[in-house]
Amino acid sequence: MAQPASSGDLLEAARSGAGEQELLDIDLPTRFRAAFTRKDEVGLFDGQADKDVRRSLHVGEVDMPELAPDEVVVAVMAAAINFNTVWSAIFEPVPTFAFLEKFGRQGWHGARHDLPYHVLGSDASGVVVRTGSGVKSWKPGDRVVISPSYVDEEDHGSYDDGMMSETQLAWGFETNFGAxxxxxxxxxxxxxxxxxxxxxxxxxxxxxxxxxxxxxxVGRHGARMKQGDVVLIWGATGGLGSFATQLVKNGGGIPVGVVSSEEKAALVRAQGCEHVINRNELDLGEQGLRHPKAGRMLGEAIRRLVGEDPGIVFEYLGRETFGASVYVAKRGGTIITCGSSTGYKHEYDNRFLWMRLKSIIGSHGFNYHEAVEVNRLIGLGMIHPTLSAVFPLDEAAEATRAVQTNQHVGKVAVLCAAGGEGEGVDDPALRERVGEERLNLFRR
Ligand SMILES: C/C=C/C(=O)SCCNC(=O)CCNC(=O)[C@H](O)C(C)(C)COP(=O)(O)OP(=O)(O)OC[C@H]1O[C@@H](n2cnc3c(N)ncnc32)[C@H](O)[C@@H]1OP(=O)(O)O
Ligand SMILES: NC(=O)C1=CN([C@@H]2O[C@H](COP(=O)(O)OP(=O)(O)OC[C@H]3O[C@@H](n4cnc5c(N)ncnc54)[C@H](OP(=O)(O)O)[C@@H]3O)[C@@H](O)[C@H]2O)C=CC1
Structure with missing residues (x-):
């Protein structure tokens, strides 16, 4: 078998800011290092209490796939752990190989993804090193972030909102060759x-x-928060929660953050969120948030703090919290949900929904427009990263374990091809204006 080309030269060139031609002059390697799960390990955790992702997430060499005309190859400088990487690595609620098989049935584009291994990851920054023949707006050398929404523009369902097409996928979760x-x-x-x-x-x-x-x-498909809205945010220092808190503050709303420790409460306050509830201080006993009076007790705590009920409840925890979320929302309020970390079969008392005219909205990902809009806010220095820890690619499984066991705050990153932390800043003056203190608020 031919010796695989080394990825080192191209990565070094991408890292050091090489231009288009210089990057094109270096061969694309046939293999590269990545973190992946294996199809032959899908039953690994059957019947086990601790589904430790360090057993199922491997780092090793994989093949470079063939590039489609509408695709690019990016040298990944850094990636992040999202909770979907935890789901993938515990093979729940569905082994992600089922998504790859389904994608494979769509034809050649999808069939490339249907492999016995799955390279995970749905967030990345990096440098474009190759473009397919149909790519017009991007070239090798461009420094980018990658939105995880994977939308087929030929699907009519995507025309009004990319998320509404049946073929929409989450990159690095329902597709292969992720971040x-x-x-x-x-x-x-x-x-x-x-x-x-x-x-x-x-x-x-x-x-x-x-x-x-x-x-x-914020977007037109969600709860459409307006100035002065009270928004209850579960897990206000988590991945979603840390951005929700900022978006509420930035849009003139009043966030009420729920957390599980005093250290996290201090972090939420440092983000400018005045109202914080430590869920462990609610005195709910063994049943925790599934206590029949949990909604009432949480609601009383919110009324004491803010003086009114939340118009919006930011939900993604599901089984443990959903009943309380429906209860505490104000008359006519909205419970907006994008997940079910603690279990996807929820129970809630429907009388509090219909008699008080509340709504539940399901939300998933975001379309390209929303991805660009939120990155614009980040680029303007109005919304900030919430990075707390950085791991090398070889320790991707450890990074994922930290998220799986709720040991982290904010976001956990993985350095892939970047030479070290702190690289990649193109506008130091803006960075100085935003301030290191704000950008490093979540660092531990
Ligand atoms: C941006 C990043 C975000 C995230 O990462 S989110 C976090 C992680 N995500 C998750 O945990 C979600 C994981 N996904 C799932 O659990 C499953 O993915 C779903 C439950 C969402 C869907 O599962 P499915 O097996 O596709 O369900 P069905 O829709 O019941 O499809 C099975 C068959 O049922 C047909 N069907 C659908 N709706 C109807 C209907 N209303 N009446 C009759 N049949 C229906 C379909 O077409 C299909 O059929 P056919 O197997 O032949 O293709
Ligand atoms: N559909 C979609 O598009 C998306 C869905 N998701 C889903 O949303 C969920 C959260 O993702 P993410 O924010 O990245 O995850 P994180 O793990 O970063 O944050 C989750 C937060 O939940 C809180 N939490 C954990 N357990 C409980 C509990 N039993 N009761 C109350 N709070 C709890 C923790 O805060 P504390 O302990 O301080 O209370 C933690 O900070 C996942 O299920 C993920 O799959 C995520 C992104 C996109």
Missing amino acids: LGEFCIAKANQLIRKPAHLTWEEAGSTTLCAGTAYRML
């Missing part, structure tokens, strides 16, 4: 210019959570 590798493959319209004042690891850890929170709170 957690030295290289990744993305559709050209997933690319957005990298916010110039951020490091690779900051830029690579924002789009998925910031974009999801933007659609849920």
